Amino acid sequence: MYQQQYIRIPQTCPPAFLGRYTVQPGDTFFNIAQMFRLRLEALVVNNPHISNPNIIYPGDVLCVPGLIPYPCAVILRPLVPVPFGTGGVAYVNFSPRGGQAVSFMATLPQPTMFGDFDIYLGEIYISDIGGFGNQLFPTPEDPPTWSTRVELPTVVSIVPNSRVVIRPSNSFTGISGGFILEGVIHSGSCHL
Structure with a gap:
């Protein structure tokens, strides 16, 4: 007789394991622990809602290392006067290459509106560590939607x-302007 499998989702996650990972077909606790570069015992002890770590199913959700809950979307709000419809989001999730990544997407006017600039930069600033960024690229619409992904080194945690x-920013001179859009990542700001 077929038994219905219920997806197991933790009600809460421990402070250093606020990231969420959804089990995929073929996953095991062992390969998930390797993916996140942590000891198998640490993954097991931080997921008490899984009674037997040798039996997991696609769709189960595990608590994984992270100091903020993710995936996480943060609204980027204007800091300066901007045209109607200007705005963006930053999406924090796992990087396809391991670690964490921040994807930016924003509807913005041409950078020349803010001075002698020809590109936009999306950046994340992590306390006590520093900043990481990448150039945004536009779509052909007017105004364009600009996007990029910033992959963080695996030793860095948001x-x-x-x-x-x-x-x-100006791609020729390297001079950057002031911040146009900004958001702050914290537990209360994450929209899942």
């Missing part, structure tokens, strides 16, 4: 109160 920003 912490509460990290800032995500977009600002214009």
Whole structure:
């Protein structure tokens, strides 16, 4: 007789394991622990809602290392006067190459509106670590939607109160302008 499998989702996660990972077909606790570069015992002890770590199913949700809950979407709000419809989001999730990544997507006017600039940069600033960024690329619409992904080194973890920003820059001179859009990543700001 067929038995219905219920997806197991933790009600809460421990402070250093606020990330969420959804089990995929073929996953085991062992390969998930390797993916996150942690000891198998640490993964087991931080997921008490899985009574037998040798039996997991696609769709089960595990608590994984992370100091903020993710996936997480943060709204980027204007810091300066901008045209109607200008805005963006930063999406924090696992990087396809391991670790964490921040994807930026924003509807913005041409960078020349803010001065002698020809590109936009999306950046994340992590307290006590520093900043990481990448150039945004536009779609053909007018105004365009600009996007990029910033992959963080696997030794870096996003912490509460990290800032995500977009600002214009000049690709020839290397001079950047002030922040146009900004958001702050913390537990209360994450929209899942």
